[in-house]
Amino acid sequence: xxxxxxxxxxxxxxxxxxxxxxxxxxxxxxxxxxxxxxxxxxxxxxxxxxxxxxxxxxxxxxxxxxxxxxxxxxxxxxxxxxxxxxxxxxxxxxxxxxxxxxxxxxxxxxxxxxxxxxxxxxxxxxxxxxxxxxxxxxxxxxxxxxxxxxxxxxxxxxxxxxxxxxxxxxxxxxxxxxxxxxxxxxxxxxxxxxxxxxxxxxxxxxxxxxxxxxxxxxxxxxxxxxxxxxxxxxxxxxxxxxxxxxxxxxxxxxxxxxxxxxxxxxxxxxxxxxxxxxxxxxxxxxxxxxxxxxxxxxxxxxxxxxxxxxxxxxxxxxxxxxxxxxxxxxxxxxxxxxxxxxxxxxxxxxxxxxxxxxxxxxxxxxxxxxxxxxxxxxxxxxxxxxxxxxxxxxxxxxxxxxxxxxxxxxxxxxxxxxxxxxxxxxxxxxxxxxxxxxxxxxxxxxxxxxx
Amino acid sequence: xxxxxxxxxxxxxxxxxxxxxxxxxxxxxxxxxxxxxxxxxxxxxxxxxxxxxxxxxxxxxxx
Numbered sequence: 057x058x059x060x061x062x063x064x065x066x067x068x069x070x071x072x073x074x075x076x077x078x079x080x081x082x083x084x085x086x087x088x089x090x091x092x093x094x095x096x097x098x099x100x101x102x103x104x105x106x107x108x109x110x111x112x113x114x115x116x117x118x119x120x121x122x123x124x125x126x127x128x129x130x131x132x133x134x135x136x137x138x139x140x141x142x143x144x145x146x147x148x149x150x151x152x153x154x155x156x157x158x159x160x161x162x163x164x165x166x167x168x169x170x171x172x173x174x175x176x177x178x179x180x181x182x183x184x185x186x187x188x189x190x191x192x193x194x195x196x197x198x199x200x201x202x203x204x205x206x207x208x209x210x211x212x213x214x215x216x217x218x219x220x221x222x223x224x225x226x227x228x229x230x231x232x233x234x235x236x237x238x239x240x241x242x243x244x245x246x247x248x249x250x251x252x253x254x255x256x257x258x259x260x261x262x263x264x265x266x267x268x269x270x271x272x273x274x275x276x277x278x279x280x281x282x283x284x285x286x287x288x289x290x291x292x293x294x295x296x297x298x299x300x301x302x303x304x305x306x307x308x309x310x311x312x313x314x315x316x317x318x319x320x321x322x323x324x325x326x327x328x329x330x331x332x333x334x335x336x337x338x339x340x341x342x343x344x345x346x347x348x349x350x351x352x353x354x355x356x357x358x359x360x361x362x363x364x365x366x367x368x369x370x371x372x373x374x375x376x377x378x379x380x381x382x383x384x385x386x387x388x389x390x391x392x393x394x395x396x397x398x399x400x401x402x403x404x405x406x407x408x409x410x411x412x413x414x415x416x417x418x419x420x421x422x423x424x425x426x427x428x429x430x431x432x433x434x435x436x437x438x439x440x441x442x443x444x445x446x447x448x449x450x451x452x453x454x455x456x457x458x459x460x461x462x463x464x465x466x467x468x469x470x471x472x473x474x475x476x477x478x479x480x481x482x483x484x485x486x487x488x489x490x491x492x493x494x495x496x497x498x499x500x501x502x503x504x505x506x507x
Numbered sequence: 508x509x510x511x512x513x514x515x516x517x518x519x520x521x522x523x524x525x526x527x528x529x530x531x532x533x534x535x536x537x538x539x540x541x542x543x544x545x546x547x548x549x550x551x552x553x554x555x556x557x558x559x560x561x562x563x564x565x566x567x568x569x570x
Contacts, residue, residue: 198548201558218553225549230558249558322549330546336511337539343518344532351525 069144069151076153081139084109084155085163085171087237088132099154102134105277111136112154121160131236133163133269168268172275176302179277184284188308191289195324197257199226201250201288203243206231210262210293210314217318222326228256234263240276244283251288258289258321261303262314265296274301283307293317383460384451391447399436406432459491467494477503511538 086102086109093099099112113136118128128134136157145151179185204210211229218227230246233239243261250259261283263271273279274294280302283290289308294301296312304310311317319325410428451457459465466474466486474480481503488497514535517523523531 196545196549215553223549224551224553226554226556228556228558228561246558249562253561326546326549329542330550333511333539333542333546336515336535339515339518340532340535340539343515343528347523347525347528347532 066144069142073142073144076140076142079140081137081158083135083137085133085135085167088128088134089130089237091128091130098128100128102136102155110152110154111138111157112141113138113157113160117158118160123160123162127162128160133168133272134160135163135167136160163269165268168272168275172268172302175275175277175280176305179280179284179302179306184281185305187284188286188290188306191287191308193289193308193323194257196223196326196329197225197322199228199253199255199257200321201228201230201247201253201256201259203230203232203246203250203259203261204314205234205263208234208264210264213314214260214262214293214318217315218322220315220327221318221322221324222328222330223318223322225322226255228253235266235270235273239273240279243273244276244279247279247282247286247290251286256288258291259286260291260293260314260317260321261307262293262317263295271295271301274303276302279303280306291317291320387451387457388447391443395440395443399439403432403436456491459489462491465489466497511535511542514538 084102086104089101089103089108091098091100093115097112097114098118099110101108102111103109136155137159138155138157141154141156143149143152143154202211202214204214206229215227218224228250230250232242232246234243247259247261250256261274263274268275271294274292283292283303284306290303290306291309291311292301292303292307293311293314293316294303309320311320406428465488466480467489468474468483469485469487471487474483474486480486480499484499486497486499487494514531518528518531518535
């Protein structure tokens with residue numbers, strides 16, 4: 057081997073110690089674990105997700121740091137100042153490496169915020185804030201998963217929020233510690249287990265308010281990356297309004313309270329929806345029946361139209377028939393009265409003659425008188441029948457009847473009928489005879505031939 | 508629900524003919540029935556399950 061040495065190990069150890077002590081003094085931040093104490097110094101490990109450094113601190117320095125009693129314990133976030141140190145040991149003592157802290161304080165909000173800001177920038181740059189927000193969220197999920205502490209107001213508030221929404225589906229609880237070193241991995245595991253169940257349509261992660269240090273688990277990089285890549289929408293409701301954890305940034309929706317988370321998990325207000333649905337059903341029924349009803353009424357009206365027209369025509373016809381009948385009865389009555397008068401006169405004369413003859417020859421006369429009277433009656437009946445027939449025939453030809461129907465008869469000044477247009481044109485003046493009288497009419501112009 | 512609102516607006520406008528009205532009414536009724544079934548599914552009482560117990564059940568079934 058072509059290397060320098062071999063050197064005595066003690067000398068090398070001393071050199072190493074000197075080199076270490078020359079290194080720059082820095083501040084470190086991390087979570088405390090494995091706290092212990094000897095007569096002269098305190099020792100612990102400072103750790104985060106990427107690694108750890110063993111630390112030692114002289115008790116004198118520790119006293120000077122004025123940490124509250126019991127502040128140095130497992131799980132606390134600390135900031136220490138100091139540099140690397142190597143104890144070279146001795147012939148009997150074991151060597152050891154440690155970060156020699158000279159100053160120590162609890163990590164404050166500012167330290168955490170700075171760390172959070174750096175992580176936030178990184179995740180955002182990787183596009184992890186957008187993935188969950190692109191997921192489709194069910195308006196009315198039937199099953200939701202909830203990650204929260206088993207005991208706590210958050211659980212109660214969430215249930216109250218769901219009840220107010222009128223939602224009573226299935227909730228799968230995944231209880232996990234929500235504050236300390238074990239919290240972040242437990243929450244991440246719970247979320248993944250819930251997402252693995254096909255019926256879970258949304259996952260709510262919630263806990264009550266607290267300091268940023270209390271909520272630090274929800275800023276865990278691994279947890280937040282898990283949430284960002286999940287295919288089920290996650291709704292976060294961690295802390296109160298003013299607290300902004302990293303999980304709020306990567307989640308599909310971030311809410312300020314568990315009650316709001318209930319609203320985000322079930323976007324549809326079931327109470328309002330049920331009322332709306334009832335109204336819609338009613339409105340639909342009304343519209344459907346209304347449309348059919350209105351059209352049925354319209355059709356009914358249309359169907360009654362012809363019947364009404366028919367009725368109108370029928371009553372007008374009836375009226376005409378009544379008028380015609382009345383007119384014919386008037387004519388018949390007049391003629392019948394005339395007939396009766398003639399008959400009465402003839403009968404009276406016949407009877408007169410019969411009486412005279414009867415007076416001439418009594419016995420024979422009386423018989424003949426009776427025979428005459430019978431035959432007179434028969435003759436009268438026969439004549440009446442004949443007259444009626446004649447009257448009907450007459451009526452058919454009677455120009456008066458024609459005039460009654462609205463025709464006019466053109467006559468010359470002398471009362472002769474004018475039967476042609478040529479005759480009328482030649483006469484120059486005609487008398488028009490109507491049913492109710494006559495008027496004189498002058499003829500103008502020439503004959504217009506019917507075409 | 509949005510489609511339902513649309514249908515009712517159209518019906519209320521009175522501009523739909525008989526054929527369209529009847530079609531809209533049928534579609535509306537189907538939607539109402541669907542939504543009612545969905546709402547009924549989350550209206551029959553809250554059911555609470557615990558993930559641990561579900562997981563344990565799965566494990567015992569597998570075993």
